Amino acid sequence: MLKVIDIEKALTRKNVLFIDVRSPSEFEDGTILGSINMPILDDEERAIVGTIYRKENPHEATLKGLSLVSTKLPNIYSTIKKYSMEYDEIVIFCWRGGMRSKSICNLLNMLNIDNVYQLKGGYKSYRKYVIDFLEDKVEQYKFIMIHGLTGVGKTHILDQLELIGEPVLNLEKLAKNSGSVFGDIVFTGKPPTQKMFESLIFHVLYSSKEKYIFVESESKRIGSVQVPESIYRRMVNGYHILIKTTFENRIEVILKDYANYLGINDSKIIASLNHLRKRLGNKAVNDLIDKVEQKDYTYVIKYLMEHYYDPLYNYSIQKYKNYDLVVDYEKIEEVIPILSDFGKSIS
Structure with missing residues (x-):
């Protein structure tokens, strides 16, 4: 039968x-x-x-x-x-x-x-x-959105929180894209379809043992997929934490993030830089491409942070004026217990 x-x-x-x-x-x-x-x-x-x-x-x-x-x-x-x-x-x-x-x-x-x-x-x-779950059941979750300028280590923080058992929705990892003009460099494999992206989000929430969840500040579109409206709305209406650190720390974090991909992905980096001609101007982009070819990645990172990413992210950061928590760290490890305690305090 x-x-x-x-x-x-x-x-x-x-x-x-x-x-x-x-x-x-x-x-x-x-x-x-x-x-x-x-x-x-x-x-x-x-x-x-x-x-x-x-x-x-x-x-x-x-x-x-x-x-x-x-x-x-x-x-x-x-x-x-x-x-x-x-x-x-x-x-x-x-x-x-x-x-x-x-x-x-x-x-x-x-x-x-x-x-x-x-x-x-x-x-x-x-x-x-x-x-139906993403539309009707998502209201039961309290989203804790982590904000900060490029290089403060938001993704590293999510990874460390996950390692100690905290609930994490890493949208960039699920989308296989870091949500920026250089978003696909650190990810391998084909990105998910929209349907699969939504399924991945569903399973993270469905299997979570907690009703709060940490998530990185994102725009609605990440690479080729979009964060479902119900999820994005819940993120915006959730708790907001601002992470700060020194400019030098931020450069170190980015170099660490891209260390395994520099050199072998120069063609991808150059292609991404060419997309910024309208924003940065031809001379600046040509100079940056020269620096990539010379393997002077630190110069490229500093320039992009000062002239592209920081102005972009400052605008996003200023949208949330009253942060629930601001963490200014010297060592990134200091952030983890602070965020873990915050999550437990709202559960």
Whole structure:
């Protein structure tokens, strides 16, 4: 008998594996976090079946689909059989709980793999659950937004807070972009789609044991994705902490941040500098490119901080005149216990 589970119950399971049987392009556009892709039809095959469905009839399309899937069934069975011994439950899903997931679940049940469930409503139900959560449940969280000029170490502070178990929503890490003109230099891999970005945010909040959460001051757009309006609104209306330190400390932090990427990413740095011609002028950008080619990165960092980043961030910082806390540090380690205590004081 086919066993069905809804997304709310499925997300509470501890030792569960989600298997997405949709095509690779559907999977890449958005899936349940942590799921693996085991496509019934690849993108080309799906297009073939779809064309037959439109130009001929559903019956012929089904026959073609069956012929394409039949050769994959032994591998699907053996793979899921192995997973069934590693996980307490396996949840299989397609777009909306239709033929693709149902047919695989029925096959596995007939072959006596009894810890397999079909996800009711498929990925569509998960997507709705994420959207509803971000719209309706986010009000329960108190956001603590960390502000400061470039180089004060906001990302390092988030990382250190996370290491000691404090709740952190690192939007730049999730977006794989630091939200600036040089945002993609320190990140590898393809950035998430908007759907996946929202899913990543959802899972951080959903799994948080606290009702407060630290987040870095961001604009709505980070690289290729946007912070959902409900999240951004909650950030703006939350608590605000301003971090300060010396100019020398800030240069040291930036050099540390980019140390592993300088030299090998000079072409990316130069491309990013070219985007600043309108803002800084051709002469300044040409001089900066010369300095990059000479490996004089300290000069480039100082110039950009004084003439680009500080004016930009000062405007943002001044929008929040009454900060809940201002921390001016000599050593960045001093900041962590202060912020941790602040979080606990509002919980």
